[in-house]
Ligand code: HEC
């Protein structure tokens with residue numbers, strides 16, 4: 001009783017103050033969206049993304065998250081970004097080589113996991129999209145993905161009162177346009193930072209590798225890390241790791257973008273963080289297990305003019321080395337990231 005009394009008194013004083021100096025409403029409006037901090041994990045390089053061009057705010061992030069999970073960004077309502085990018089699979093498509101899109105069609109590549117995108121200079125397996133803010137236009141308009149038209153998406157958003165409120169909260173007024181939609185989707189994606197795996201905790205000194213994990217790590221550093229570079233587990237370059245081209249997909253990778261012969265069969269080196277969760281593997285999802293991947297590096301690498309020199313001699317591992325490598329790769333699973341309620345639908 002006494003407590004309630006005190007609170008009510010406090011409230012009365014506050015209201016009285018507001019009325020008196022007539023400043024509370026004004027200062028509320030001036031306050032605007034609340035800024036969100038982007039934490040660079042210890043040991044990570046500087047991000048490639050220029051945050052000054054799109055300052056992160058809680059409201060911008062919330063709007064981006066709603067858009068990411070909203071089927072209305074697709075033609076028939078069934079294919080939100082989150083249908084192909086599933087949190088429990090580190091935002092890859094769980095257990096699918098290619099993903100389902102509009103009208104019973106499939107994507108022509110494997111959906112990559114989405115995390116640590118702030119460090120990527122370009123998007124997609126071939127780097128064909130040079131800025132993260134333009135990326136969503138590709139799936140929204142692709143006939144085999146979301147099959148929608150940006151003007152339609154914007155009209156659907158404009159018809160929704162909740163979106164109006166959320167655009168006001170994020171941008172200060174109720175103008176709903178594609179630029180704002182793309183900036184807020186980008187804010188959501190930038191915040192998907194994965195840096196709390198066992199590997200990261202070992203680096204911080206708060207966990208220790210088992211003997212098998214430690215041996216696996218040593219082999220990894222000598223055989224794999226020049227391309228799958230720590231701490232992102234990719235050097236973000238485009239390389240040919242010797243996969244035989246699929247006759248069905250006829251995908252020449254980076255060459256499709258640059259038209260240069262020397263880029264034939266090169267793909268962006270994928271990060272190996274959360275690799276346990278993002279199977280199947282490679283740009284077309286051709287391998288379902290890490291063992292198949294290791295078989296590829298041991299005996300499957302195909303020679304060609306653009307094969308990466310680091311793979312000329314293949315990478316043969318003994319049975320024990322393989323076991324240790326698998327143990328190490330599992331330490332890259334970030335369970336807190338895939339369960340983080342900030343990113344959940
Ligand atoms: C039908 C499945 C599907 C849907 C829906 C989808 N994506 Fe994707 N996404 C993919 C595939 C497949 C790729 C790989 C494309 C490529 O490399 O050519 C991809 C690639 C990406 C990438 C590049 C990641 C990297 O590492 O380069 C980003 C970012 C992304 N998607 C975000 C989104 C957003 C945002 C949406 C919603 C607006 C979305 N996706 C909707 C399947 C999908």
Ligand code: HEC
Nearest residue numbers: 223224227239241267268269270281282283293308310315
């Ligand atoms: C010469 C550079 C290079 C080396 C060395 C290398 N890789 Fe890769 N790795 C790549 C490229 C490029 C891809 C993607 C190829 C594609 O999809 O066309 C890839 C893909 C992968 C994938 C699939 C990831 C995914 O999300 O689909 C795994 C797993 C992998 N590598 C593990 C390893 C391991 C383990 C080693 C060491 C034994 C290794 N790599 C050595 C360049 C390399």
